[in-house]
Amino acid sequence: MEKEMNTELVLRTEKLTKIYGNHKAVNAVSMNVRKGDIYGFIGKNGAGKTTFMKMVAGLAAPTEGSIELFGKREEKKQLGKNIELFGNSEADLQRKRIGCLIEQPGTYPNMTATENLEIVRRNLGIAEKNVVAEILEFVGLSEAGKKKVKNFSMGMKQRLGIAISLMRNPDFLILDEPINGLDPAGIKEVRDLLLKLNREKQITILISSHILGELSKVATRYGIIRDGVLMEEFDAEALEEKCKRCQKIVVDNTATAAQILEETLSIKNYDVPGENVIRIFERIEDAAEINRAMILGGVALKESYLAGQDLEGYFIDLLGDDTKVR
Amino acid sequence: MFNLFSGEFYKWKKSKVFKVCLAAAIGMILFIYLMLMLVAKIQNGEMENGTGGVVVTESNMEEEEDVFAQYGILGIVSEITGGGFELIFIAVFTCIWVVGEYSNGAIKNMVGKGYSRGKVFLSKYITTAVSVIVMNLILFLTMLLLGVAVMGTGEVNGGFFRAFFSYVGVQLLLSVAFCGVLVAVCEFARNIAVGITISMVLVIFSTLILSGVDLLFQALHLDVKASTYWIMNVMSDCPMGAIDLDFMGRAVSVAVMWTVLSLLAGMIHIQQTDIA
Amino acid sequence: MEGVLFSIVILTAVALMILAGRLIRYRSQIKHMKEELSMLRQEDTNYRLSSYCRIGETEEVIRLFNEILEKYRRETAELKRENRTYRESITSISHDIRTPLTSAKGYLQMLSGEDVPREKQQEYRKTVEHRVDDVTGMLNQLFEYARVEAGELEFMLERINMTNLFADTISMFYEDFLKKDCEPEIEFSETPCYVKADRQALRRVMENLIKNALVHGTGDYKFSLRKQGDKVRLAVSNRTDSIEPKDMERIFERFYTTDTSRTRKTTGLGLAIVKQFVTRMEGEVQAALTDGIFTVEIVFPCLEEK
Numbered sequence: 001m002e003k004e005m006n007t008e009l010v011l012r013t014e015k016l017t018k019i020y021g022n023h024k025a026v027n028a029v030s031m032n033v034r035k036g037d038i039y040g041f042i043g044k045n046g047a048g049k050t051t052f053m054k055m056v057a058g059l060a061a062p063t064e065g066s067i068e069l070f071g072k073r074e075e076k077k078q079l080g081k082n083i084e085l086f087g088n089s090e091a092d093l094q095r096k097r098i099g100c101l102i103e104q105p106g107t108y109p110n111m112t113a114t115e116n117l118e119i120v121r122r123n124l125g126i127a128e129k130n131v132v133a134e135i136l137e138f139v140g141l142s143e144a145g146k147k148k149v150k151n152f153s154m155g156m157k158q159r160l161g162i163a164i165s166l167m168r169n170p171d172f173l174i175l176d177e178p179i180n181g182l183d184p185a186g187i188k189e190v191r192d193l194l195l196k197l198n199r200e201k202q203i204t205i206l207i208s209s210h211i212l213g214e215l216s217k218v219a220t221r222y223g224i225i226r227d228g229v230l231m232e233e234f235d236a237e238a239l240e241e242k243c244k245r246c247q248k249i250v251v252d253n254t255a256t257a258a259q260i261l262e263e264t265l266s267i268k269n270y271d272v273p274g275e276n277v278i279r280i281f282e283r284i285e286d287a288a289e290i291n292r293a294m295i296l297g298g299v300a301l302k303e304s305y306l307a308g309q310d311l312e313g314y315f316i317d318l319l320g321d322d323t324k325v326r
Numbered sequence: 327m328f329n330l331f332s333g334e335f336y337k338w339k340k341s342k343v344f345k346v347c348l349a350a351a352i353g354m355i356l357f358i359y360l361m362l363m364l365v366a367k368i369q370n371g372e373m374e375n376g377t378g379g380v381v382v383t384e385s386n387m388e389e390e391e392d393v394f395a396q397y398g399i400l401g402i403v404s405e406i407t408g409g410g411f412e413l414i415f416i417a418v419f420t421c422i423w424v425v426g427e428y429s430n431g432a433i434k435n436m437v438g439k440g441y442s443r444g445k446v447f448l449s450k451y452i453t454t455a456v457s458v459i460v461m462n463l464i465l466f467l468t469m470l471l472l473g474v475a476v477m478g479t480g481e482v483n484g485g486f487f488r489a490f491f492s493y494v495g496v497q498l499l500l501s502v503a504f505c506g507v508l509v510a511v512c513e514f515a516r517n518i519a520v521g522i523t524i525s526m527v528l529v530i531f532s533t534l535i536l537s538g539v540d541l542l543f544q545a546l547h548l549d550v551k552a553s554t555y556w557i558m559n560v561m562s563d564c565p566m567g568a569i570d571l572d573f574m575g576r577a578v579s580v581a582v583m584w585t586v587l588s589l590l591a592g593m594i595h596i597q598q599t600d601i602a
Numbered sequence: 603m604e605g606v607l608f609s610i611v612i613l614t615a616v617a618l619m620i621l622a623g624r625l626i627r628y629r630s631q632i633k634h635m636k637e638e639l640s641m642l643r644q645e646d647t648n649y650r651l652s653s654y655c656r657i658g659e660t661e662e663v664i665r666l667f668n669e670i671l672e673k674y675r676r677e678t679a680e681l682k683r684e685n686r687t688y689r690e691s692i693t694s695i696s697h698d699i700r701t702p703l704t705s706a707k708g709y710l711q712m713l714s715g716e717d718v719p720r721e722k723q724q725e726y727r728k729t730v731e732h733r734v735d736d737v738t739g740m741l742n743q744l745f746e747y748a749r750v751e752a753g754e755l756e757f758m759l760e761r762i763n764m765t766n767l768f769a770d771t772i773s774m775f776y777e778d779f780l781k782k783d784c785e786p787e788i789e790f791s792e793t794p795c796y797v798k799a800d801r802q803a804l805r806r807v808m809e810n811l812i813k814n815a816l817v818h819g820t821g822d823y824k825f826s827l828r829k830q831g832d833k834v835r836l837a838v839s840n841r842t843d844s845i846e847p848k849d850m851e852r853i854f855e856r857f858y859t860t861d862t863s864r865t866r867k868t869t870g871l872g873l874a875i876v877k878q879f880v881t882r883m884e885g886e887v888q889a890a891l892t893d894g895i896f897t898v899e900i901v902f903p904c905l906e907e908k
Contacts, residue, residue: 058438106431328655
């Protein structure tokens with residue numbers, strides 16, 4: 001965990017809360033996104049993913065809590081108090097380094113893709129005029145540059161949205177369900193694009209989804225949100241560990257059992273998750289031998305079975321029972 | 327901020343909203359002149375009353391002159407604009423232009439990008455105001471040219487231009503103020519249907535409502551005429567010709583007051599309200 | 603008179619306003635650039651300098667600056683990556699050299715011991731010699747590469763019968779293929795191909811290609827030398843299971859090797875040398891991987907037959 005301390009944080013929220021009426025859409029979320037992460041933000045629809053991202057992107061004001069972007073802190077704006085007509089917080093200035101695609105991409109349907117990007121280019125004060133063509137090429141829309149956006153397919157619109165978010169060479173990319181509504185080929189394309197951006201330009205990415213399978217191939221860290229609460233945050237390796245297939249044994253005395261594992265069977269890779277439970281990750285195929293050793297060693301073996309939470313099962317547990325995770 | 331202007335200008339060039347609104351307004355002016363020409367011909371006995379569905383009821387039959395001679399170029403201009411005719415088109419344009427940013431989500435590409443929200447609103451207001459000025463100028467020019475084409479250059483002289491330009495100047499000032507109110511309304515509504523409804527109510531019924539308020543104040547023995555301070559009343563009160571200092575002062579103060587009020591309201595609203 | 607005066611005043615006022623506007627925009631632009639530059643200096647970022655407004659040639663300045671910035675960032679990233687490979691390769695080369703040396707030392711110790719039968723002594727000596735040869739080979743390659751890199755190697759370009767040279771080189775590896783128990787498919791052009799090249803360098807290129815195939819290949823060896831238009835194409839291909847599509851773009855990089863095992867026999871310099879030599883002799887080289895078949899092809903302009 002020392003690694004976590006030393007690594008630069010791109011985003012740190014502290015008890016970030018958003019209340020709509022009586023409903024806590026986002027409830028005291030403290031999230032840490034490290035530099036270089038691809039952070040998979042997972043929750044079912046309506047769990048508060050988009051609201052959270054809007055607050056980070058500066059589109060919505062938090063009710064409580066604070067946001068720290070690239071180490072610059074932003075306190076919540078207090079209604080009626082510090083109204084600054086032209087004011088900009090330091091975190092606001094850091095938002096220049098963020099690219100976002102939240103909900104639908106903001107485009108003018110009656111204009112072409114090129115024209116839409118040209119507007120963004122001018123708005124952001126990008127002096128390089130060729131950026132528009134380059135980015136269209138990068139997201140694979142060069143052919144469709146002259147087509148009006150209203151004639152775009154869902155996948156093309158999403159890619160145009162990604163193009164808009166990339167206009168300023170961001171350090172931090174916030175993507176809200178970018179693979180929603182894409183066909184399998186499109187999903188793969190976006191995934192490869194994200195990996196490329198992450199590897200080649202060291203862009204940190206915060207990506208939300210309710211489709212878990214797609215994120216598990218790119219994410220390096222996960223955050224699970226359920227009813228506005230950040231349930232858990234963990235690394236991809238930790239997830240792998242969690243979902244490792246293992247032999248689970250339920251015994252009366254875990255201490256003796258552990259000793260038998262180490263001494264007799266020379267198994268070191270196991271853990272004790274519950275009072276009477278041991279999970280063994282090594283030599284899973286030798287279940288019979290393990291059982292025999294336990295009984296010979298005088299340990300009462302109550303149960304012994306091959307376990308291994310599959311990824312989806314694990315997430316279904318976290319996200320809530322009524323969720324259907326595809 | 328200059329970058330936002332540059333983006334807005336590009337959008338303005340590429341989008342059809344302005345052109346369509348302008349064309350519709352010009353078409354409307356042409357239509358009005360056509361009707362007036364019909365009326366004049368009937369009055370002059372060149373056509374039978376009722377031609378093309380136009381029925382002229384002569385209120386005072388002793389009047390020898392036709393409608394053009396009666397009003398003159400400037401008179402007709404002030405008759406058309408005094409009723410807030412061009413404001414309808416300005417309102418439609420403003421709603422589409424401002425609310426469009428919210429309905430298609432493009433506002434997300436401007437807010438939270440390093441610009442303060444106040445500046446985003448202000449740039450939207452300024453581009454709308456400039457569009458309104460351009461639209462107004464073209465409309466006044468059209469009316470002037472049509473007037474000259476129909477009535478000839480008989481009344482055109484130095485005094486004519488002085489009257490015309492001072493009238494146009496006051497109207498421009500007031501319509502820019504009115505456009506500020508509309509932009510603020512759109513910012514509050516953030517929805518095209520709501521925005522257009524409120525704007526139309528303002529354009530069509532505000533003077534009516536205010537005269538009701540005036541009556542109410544009168545009944546309460548209050549020495550305040552609310553209508554004095556409303557942009558549209560000042561617009562229709564504007565005399566063609568000699569504009570005295572009193573009226574000038576009233577026009578400027580009303581324009582400034584409403585501009586400042588609506589800008590403040592809009593800027594505070596955009597800053598305090600989340601982008602959906 | 604009054605009218606003239608009035609218009610002069612108006613014109614001056616307008617001119618002053620325009621000038622003031624330009625001045626304000628210049629100042630804002632400079633202030634904006636200053637803010638962003640200080641941000642760029644502080645942060646490790648991809649952000650590029652942006653423009654506040656379009657005024658004068660400032661945008662051109664920004665574009666030029668960004669070009670330099672981009673170049674710097676690309677180079678830094680490249681350097682970082684190269685440094686990493688370099689560090690890794692130093693470690694592995696030391697390992698590569700130490701392994702045969704340690705082995706040789708072991709045999710020498712045994713030799714110096716007593717009671718070693720004569721025939722065993724002979725065998726040990728042979729082994730030591732082999733190990734030392736291995737090390738020498740590796741060091742030679744390293745040295746050669748270093749000299750090419752430094753541009754010290756002189757190339758004597760002459761007219762060479764490439765067909766003969768290639769046949770000659772392949773025959774030297776005949777035994778190695780026998781040991782692998784497979785027969786390579788060989789395809790030569792009907793008429794001999796002549797190219798302009800340095801004999802030693804071209805031979806080294808061919809040797810490296812064949813050695814590379816022997817080390818990484820698992821069968822389906824194919825050597826072909828064809829004349830195509832005014833070009834001579836020499837292709838070496840083999841089936842492989844250690845090379846993946848992701849390796850392709852870095853395959854000619856120095857010290858790049860797909861073999862990450864501890865007992866590898868390559869320095870990762872073979873193909874890097876091929877590339878260096880071929881380019882220096884004005885040829886082209888490319889690699890491809892299709893359906894598990896790895897192919898390296900070198901192309902030279904063909905000389906007329908005499």
